[in-house]
Amino acid sequence: MELRKYREGDIDVLARLGVAAFGASVSDWEKNFDPSQNPRLDLEQVHVIEEDGEVRASTTVLPLESFVEGEPRPMGGISAVMAHPAYRRRGYAGELMRAVLHDMRERGVSLSLLAPFAHAFYRIFGYELATEEIEYKLKPADLPTSQEQRHLRAYREEDLSALMDLYTAEAKRHTLSVRRSEGHWKKSLADKDTDAAVYERDGDVEGYILYKISGWQDRDPRRILSVEEIVAATPHAREALLSFMAGLDPLVYGIKHFTPRGEPLHPYLRSSHVDAKIEPDQMLRLVDVEGALGYLGRVSAQLVLDVSDDVIPENAGEYTIGDGKIVRGAEAGESVSLDVRQLAQLYAGYLPARELARHGLVRASSPEALDLLEELFPLGDPWLFGPDHF
Numbered sequence: 001m002e003l004r005k006y007r008e009g010d011i012d013v014l015a016r017l018g019v020a021a022f023g024a025s026v027s028d029w030e031k032n033f034d035p036s037q038n039p040r041l042d043l044e045q046v047h048v049i050e051e052d053g054e055v056r057a058s059t060t061v062l063p064l065e066s067f068v069e070g071e072p073r074p075m076g077g078i079s080a081v082m083a084h085p086a087y088r089r090r091g092y093a094g095e096l097m098r099a100v101l102h103d104m105r106e107r108g109v110s111l112s113l114l115a116p117f118a119h120a121f122y123r124i125f126g127y128e129l130a131t132e133e134i135e136y137k138l139k140p141a142d143l144p145t146s147q148e149q150r151h152l153r154a155y156r157e158e159d160l161s162a163l164m165d166l167y168t169a170e171a172k173r174h175t176l177s178v179r180r181s182e183g184h185w186k187k188s189l190a191d192k193d194t195d196a197a198v199y200e201r202d203g204d205v206e207g208y209i210l211y212k213i214s215g216w217q218d219r220d221p222r223r224i225l226s227v228e229e230i231v232a233a234t235p236h237a238r239e240a241l242l243s244f245m246a247g248l249d250p251l252v253y254g255i256k257h258f259t260p261r262g263e264p265l266h267p268y269l270r271s272s273h274v275d276a277k278i279e280p281d282q283m284l285r286l287v288d289v290e291g292a293l294g295y296l297g298r299v300s301a302q303l304v305l306d307v308s309d310d311v312i313p314e315n316a317g318e319y320t321i322g323d324g325k326i327v328r329g330a331e332a333g334e335s336v337s338l339d340v341r342q343l344a345q346l347y348a349g350y351l352p353a354r355e356l357a358r359h360g361l362v363r364a365s366s367p368e369a370l371d372l373l374e375e376l377f378p379l380g381d382p383w384l385f386g387p388d389h390f
Contacts, residue, residue, distance in 0.1 A: 003099055006033075006046035013055045014048070021082035032080070039183030040064065040077075040390070047099055049083075049092050057083035057092035061100050062390055065179040066111055068295045070172040072179040076104045076287070078114035079390040097125045101287060101312060110291035113176060113282045115389060122283050126311045128341035130284035130348035131176060131382045134264055137275040138255040139221075143246035144270060146239035148199070155196035155208070160185060162205035163198070163231075167385075170231045174260060175349050175380045176284065178388040188387045194228065197244060199237040207237030209244060210387065221254030228386040230257075242268075262381030282384050284344040289315040292347060293326050296376065302332035303372040309340040321376060334369035338362040346373070349380020 006014075015029035031037040033046070045061040062077035078100060083092045104112060116122045119129060155163075164185060171177035188194060188210070199207040210228040217223065225248060232238035245255050258279070259265050266272040286292045289307055302322030309315035320331040338346075342361045345351045353373040356362045364370040 001049060001051045001095070003095055004048050004050060006043045006048060010046075010048060010055065014046075014058055017055060017058060017082055017084055018080060020084050022080070037187070039181060039187055045076075045100075045103070047096055047103070049095060056087045056090075057096060059093075059096045059100060061104065061112075063107075063109075066113065066176045067172050067179065068111075068175060068292075069297060071295070073111060073295050074107075074109045075176075075178070076100070076107075076109045076112040077178075077390045078112060081114075081117075093121070094124075097122075098311075101125065101285070104287045105312070105314075108288075108291070110286065110288040110295070111176075112285040112287050113384070114285075115281065116283050119280070119283065123341060124311075125285070126309060126340050126344075127283035127285040128344045129280050129282075130344055130350045131282040131384055132261050132278055132280050132350075133258045133383060134261055135277050135279050136255070136257045136259070136265055138245070138257060138269075140246050140248040140250045140253055140255065142269050142271065142274055143242050143255075144239070144268070145246045146243040148236045148240035149243040149247065151199055151201050151236075152197050152240050152244055153200060155189070155198055159198050159205055159208075160189070163196075163208050166205070166208065166231045166233055167229075169233070171385065173381070174383040174385075176282065176382045177385060180388060184387075188228075197241075199232070199240045201236065206234045207232035207241055209241050222252045223254070225253055225255050227255065227257040258386060260381050260383040262383075282382075284348050284350075286315070286340055286344050286347060287312070289340065289343065290319065290326055290328070293319060293321060296321075296347075298322070298324050299372055299376045301334070301372060303369060303376060304330045304332050304335035305343070306330075306335055306337040307340055307343055308338070312340075315340055333365075334372055335365045336362055336369055336373050346377035348382040349378060350382055352379045353377055 011033045014033050015026045018029035019026055035041045040062045042063050047059050049057040059081040060079045062079055064075045064077045065072035066075040081093055193212045196210050198205050209230050212226045214224040230241050266274055266276055299322055302320055305319045318330045320327040342356055
């Protein structure tokens with residue numbers, strides 16, 4: 001077995017491998033492995049397993065940036081961990097995961113995200129669930145109407161910089177949201193299935209919606225408007241964007257909409273009795289614990305984190321946090337012991353420290369140590385916006 005990086009000429013076989021593993025078309029996968037059509041791709045971070053002269057498995061790491069405390073930090077997005085169906089259960093996926101973790105550390109990348117096909121598999125490699133979202137299935141009549149809708153109009157190319165600014169301001173509020181490049185913006189907006197509308201008032205764009213509309217179905221609802229993203233900088237903009245969906249033909253349209261768990265929509269609908277469910281989303285891995293902890297703010301007193309990591313032994317051990325620095329070793333009395341997976345959940349702000357302690361997943365030396373852990377890792381609203389999924 002040879003574990004190697006992408007080589008010129010791999011695109012055809014990787015495209016066919018993608019079809020065999022996940023479906024879609026060869027042309028779609030060819031675009032995925034073409035940097036001119038996939039602005040997030042770095043061919044140097046496409047990993048391939050070849051055996052007996054045959055490409056059998058592959059995965060890609062997208063060199064992205066995620067927001068942590070409002071600042072963009074390097075993050076490796078694991079995309080398309082795939083093996084040909086004929087060669088599954090031969091350990092190829094595990095070999096790929098170990099290879100990409102090593103490669104990310106070598107590149108100085110401290111954080112990694114992925115959307116799992118099986119949570120249990122990726123937990124083996126130190127990933128843990130760190131984001132979730134609320135999926136709504138709505139009727140137009142569920143949504144409130146507003147006269148502010150008169151300030152909506154179709155998207156124009158000259159709106160791009162305003163949309164980028166609105167998105168960035170919103171993304172900074174959500175730990176792990178991805179810093180979106182202009183290239184990825186243009187790719188998303190150029191998608192023939194994606195449409196956009198903006199809310200403009202007094203010459204300023206204050207909000208927007210990205211959405212897709214399905215083809216005609218032989219069942220109700222006949223068509224689905226899927227909201228890819230809504231961003232509103234003002235209450236008036238939010239009113240208008242919700243009213244846009246409320247104005248759809250109720251005999252034709254249904255609406256699918258995802259929100260962060262911390263921004264539920266149903267309390268603001270005409271009736272809160274709607275179809276809504278929690279969907280687990282991204283898993284987070286702290287590839288370099290020391291590097292990741294260095295992105296965080298200060299705590300009022302020193303705290304020792306005793307971290308276990310069975311996959312990356314360099315991460316295992318004690319870290320003293322405080323005084324604006326991270327020190328390897330125990331240099332304070334208060335301490336907390338935990339696995340790197342629970343550290344990832346705390347880091348994202350996905351679960352509160354006290355709740356993890358109640359379940360026995362973190363062990364604090366004292367109530368004061370648990371207080372410091374809560375101070376270091378406050379509960380947040382981690383989320384990955386729809387167009388940034390990989």
